[in-house]
Amino acid sequence: MGEQEKYFVDETELRNVMTQYGTSLLKLVYSYVKNWATAEDIVQETFITYSQKFYQFKGNSSLKTWLYKIAINKSKDYLKSPKNKWKYLNLTKLKLSSHLKNPDEELEKNTESYVVAKCLYKIDIKYREVLNLYYYEDLAIKEIAYLLSIGESNVKTRLNRGRKKFKSHYVKEVEENGRKIKEAKDILE
Structure with missing residues (x-):
């Protein structure tokens, strides 16, 4: 395997992983962020991280578990961000004003x-x-x-x-x- 190959996941493999785990990751992330658009963004970031760091996966757990861990960490990071807190407050006010x-x-x-x-x-x-x-x-x-x-x-x-x-x-x-x-x-x- 060439030096450059080990740092990039094969496109076919990435598509297979996205097809296999995309929906379940989306549901999982949505359970944290409660917004479909944000959940989709975080899942996309999860797959980007996977494609960039797949060589770090040692096989100590299943690939599904490893992807879930990435997604959960990204979801928690999102929830902790100050930007998210302001956004959430504004959305809450908007929802309260709409009857x-x-x-x-x-x-x-x-x-x-x-x-x-x-x-x-x-x-x-x-x-x-x-x-x-x-x-x-x-x-x-x-x-x-x-x-x-x-x-x-x-x-x-x-x-x-x-x-x-x-x-x-x-x-x-x-x-x-x-x-x-x-x-x-x-x-x-």
Whole structure:
């Protein structure tokens, strides 16, 4: 392998990785930033980082886990940036001033997946990220611990606390809207 080749990922390989992991990375990043355009930008940055630093991947974890770690770190960096904080405050004011809702928004709000997502977004990020990785991305506790740079016992604790927090928000949300509460086994248990 030539010196220059080892620093650039093959275009075909990059396309395959993007096809295989793009959607799941987008969902994961959205769970942090709560904005599709921003999530798409961060996922694009994740793939750029992958293409530039793929040679640093040692195989200690799966490629999926390594990409998730890059995406999570970029998401957290975005959330910490001062630019993001001002943007978020302005968007919140804009949303509060708008009382008009279109029919698609009203229909979407009545779906079970919307209620689940709404309740997930009400809990702290440290619990939401663990629940998301465990239930939606089907990652093992060991992989989540690696991704978040925390111990496996900490992951289990966050899962337990996150389930309880989610369940309390879910029950409250469902009761306020006069809907039937799903069985406990269906509520992230």
